[in-house]
Amino acid sequence: xxxxxxxxxxxxxxxxxxxxxxxxxxxxxxxxxxxxxxxxxxxxxxxxxxxxxxxxxxxxxxxxxxxxxxxxxxxxxxxxxxxxxxxxxxxxxxxxxxxxxxxxxxxxxxxxx
Amino acid sequence: xxxxxxxxxxxxxxxxxxxxxxxxxxxxxxxxxxxxxxxxxxxxxxxxxxxxxxxxxxxxxxxxxxxxxxxxxxxxxxxxxxxxxxxxxxxxxxxxxxxxxxxxxxxxxxxxxxx
Numbered sequence: 590x591x592x593x594x595x596x597x598x599x600x601x602x603x604x605x606x607x608x609x610x611x612x613x614x615x616x617x618x619x620x621x622x623x624x625x626x627x628x629x630x631x632x633x634x635x636x637x638x639x640x641x642x643x644x645x646x647x648x649x650x651x652x653x654x655x656x657x658x659x660x661x662x663x664x665x666x667x668x669x670x671x672x673x674x675x676x677x678x679x680x681x682x683x684x685x686x687x688x689x690x691x692x693x694x695x696x697x698x699x700x701x702x
Numbered sequence: 703x704x705x706x707x708x709x710x711x712x713x714x715x716x717x718x719x720x721x722x723x724x725x726x727x728x729x730x731x732x733x734x735x736x737x738x739x740x741x742x743x744x745x746x747x748x749x750x751x752x753x754x755x756x757x758x759x760x761x762x763x764x765x766x767x768x769x770x771x772x773x774x775x776x777x778x779x780x781x782x783x784x785x786x787x788x789x790x791x792x793x794x795x796x797x798x799x800x801x802x803x804x805x806x807x808x809x810x811x812x813x814x815x816x817x
Contacts, residue, residue: 590748622805631789632746632807681745689734689795691805693745 591616591684595694602672602701609668610697612682617662622691623655626679635680638665672701706790711812720777722811724790727771732794735766736805737775739786739813746789746807749775785815 592615602608612621623635635655636644644657658666669676677700683693707725714720726735736751750757750764752773757764763776777784789810 593745631809632805634806683745688751689736689793690748690751691738691746692748696743696745698743 590690590692591618591686593682593684593692593694595682595697597697598695599698600700602699604673604701606672607668607670608672608699609666610680610682612665612667612694614663614684618684618686619662620685621659621665622683622685623657623665623667624681624683624693626681626696628677632681635667669699672699674701677701706792706808708788708790708808708811710809711814713814713816714777714780716782716815716817717779720780720784720813720815722775722777722788722790722813723772724775725772726790726792729770729792730794733792734795735764735770735773736791736793737762737764738789738791738805738807739784740789740810741783741786749788780813780815782815782817785813787812 594613596611621638624632625635626632634647635650636646636657638644638657638659640659640662654670656668679696679698681693681696683691685691734751734753737749738746739749740746750759750762752764752766754766766773787810789807791805
């Protein structure tokens with residue numbers, strides 16, 4: 590299975606600032622996914638990122654708030670912009686390998702003060 | 703993705719088999735059943751998946767009913783490290799638009815292994 594590295598693993602940020610989360614995969618993958626997990630909740634898909642095209646956002650998520658880059662087949666970033674305390678969550682990236690199986694990074698624990 | 707129904711929590715004694723049920727009565731013919739688990743403070747971990755036949759790997763067994771409307775994940779000898787939230791998900795591995803889609807997670811079952 591793919592090895593997925595996320596950075597940072599955790600951060601504490603001030604209201605109004607932005608944080609960029611990096612996701613590095615040890616193999617080339619077509620699709621990468623970004624999820625959010627709010628405290629005590631299940632995972633919610635934010636967007637799907639394909640290399641060479643604009644990310645596809647789920648209902649309730651917009652590019653201005655969560656811009657995504659996908660410059661190559663092994664790397665993606667998610668930026669959480671103009672943060673508020675409501676953005677405090679775990680953010681996870683994932684990739685798909687054969688037969689529809691998804692593998693996840695260890696997540697970024699974000700706290701916004 | 704078809705919806706699934708799982709009990710919110712279950713207890714199991716260490717060393718016993720943990721049987722986690724999942725109902726997916728609206729599953730369609732090309733959708734597989736996938737199981738993931740999430741140990742506290744970690745990303746979800748793939749466990750097993752299947753279409754209609756029972757499956758077994760080094761982690762677990764998956765039993766799918768003949769009508770495919772429900773399934774059971776079996777952890778044969780549960781350990782304390784198996785305490786986690788277990789998610790049952792049904793989807794086509796090829797997604798709805800010809801490509802893969804991100805998984806839709808429900809609330810899952812919080813399995814607690816008791817010493």
